[in-house]
Amino acid sequence: MLIINCDEMKAMDSYAINNIGIPGIVLMENAAHRVLTNIDLDNTNSFTIVCGVGNNGGDGLAIARNLSLKYKEVNLFIIGDLNKGTQNFNTNLNILNNLGVKFTHIATDEDLTQLKDSLNNSDLTIDAIFGIGITREVGGLFHKTIDTINKYSTQTLAVDIPSGLDGNTGNVLGISIKAYKTITFHHMKKGLLKNKDCTGEIVVEDIGIPDKATKVIIENNNSQDKQST
Numbered sequence: 001m002l003i004i005n006c007d008e009m010k011a012m013d014s015y016a017i018n019n020i021g022i023p024g025i026v027l028m029e030n031a032a033h034r035v036l037t038n039i040d041l042d043n044t045n046s047f048t049i050v051c052g053v054g055n056n057g058g059d060g061l062a063i064a065r066n067l068s069l070k071y072k073e074v075n076l077f078i079i080g081d082l083n084k085g086t087q088n089f090n091t092n093l094n095i096l097n098n099l100g101v102k103f104t105h106i107a108t109d110e111d112l113t114q115l116k117d118s119l120n121n122s123d124l125t126i127d128a129i130f131g132i133g134i135t136r137e138v139g140g141l142f143h144k145t146i147d148t149i150n151k152y153s154t155q156t157l158a159v160d161i162p163s164g165l166d167g168n169t170g171n172v173l174g175i176s177i178k179a180y181k182t183i184t185f186h187h188m189k190k191g192l193l194k195n196k197d198c199t200g201e202i203v204v205e206d207i208g209i210p211d212k213a214t215k216v217i218i219e220n221n222n223s224q225d226k227q228s229t
């Protein structure tokens, strides 16, 4: 099994998008479908989905759409500055708006009460707050949101990486989602293997990034390592 770090994953995503020409939104849609195949949809009917405003959040929005198209009960929450959404996050949010799928923006502590009620009444929680793009310790309302999810969710499925976990080291950056299952994309990330307490079972899913992207990035890194020794 190939085990990679977050920078390598970002470089592979970028190579697939910019050099091979696969639009990021296609990878995002594939990611959403791969998450869905890991859910027992016959026995899971109500969902709380919590999204950040990066591409991990975009995955969460695509999952929300696909579930609502299957007539599942979806309670969608978004945390973060809505003016700073990534392009693919915004594309998915626009589709949801056009479909009339509503969301709650977690902007104050009071919004956590609604989150708590939703978590108490859902069969499954989907964590799409942060993935490989986490850059610092989790504080403030993000910290409280993750804490609320850990306290009230019956079971939480993490998209790519449990939010708050450092995908390279497995360290908890202040607080982390405790998932029963993590669906990670393309290849295993180093940090996931170091913190089973947060990841639960780990499943690696193919989202359509060609092997060529993996090979080019690994070869580049190997030749840089040789040059620096």
Ligand SMILES: NC(=O)C1=CN([C@@H]2O[C@H](COP(=O)(O)OP(=O)(O)OC[C@H]3O[C@@H](n4cnc5c(N)ncnc54)[C@H](O)[C@@H]3O)[C@@H](O)[C@H]2O)[C@@H](O)CC1
Binding pocket: 013, 014, 017, 024, 025, 027, 028, 031, 052, 053, 054, 055, 056, 057, 058, 059, 080, 084, 086, 129, 130, 131, 132, 133, 134, 135, 136, 137, 138, 139, 142, 159, 160, 161, 185, 207
């Ligand atoms: N690059 C791509 O096109 C693809 C990305 N994918 C998904 O996108 C993820 C990576 O997306 P991004 O690079 O946008 O990063 P993330 O979505 O993981 O996180 C970035 C967002 O989190 C914020 N942030 C980071 N640390 C924070 C902290 N401690 N407190 C508060 N806010 C914080 C950033 O300001 C930014 O808004 C992957 O994990 C995967 O789930 C997949 O959709 C496949 C395609």
Ligand SMILES: [K+]
Binding pocket: 056, 127, 128, 129, 130, 131, 158, 159, 160, 161, 162, 163
């Ligand atoms: K996540």
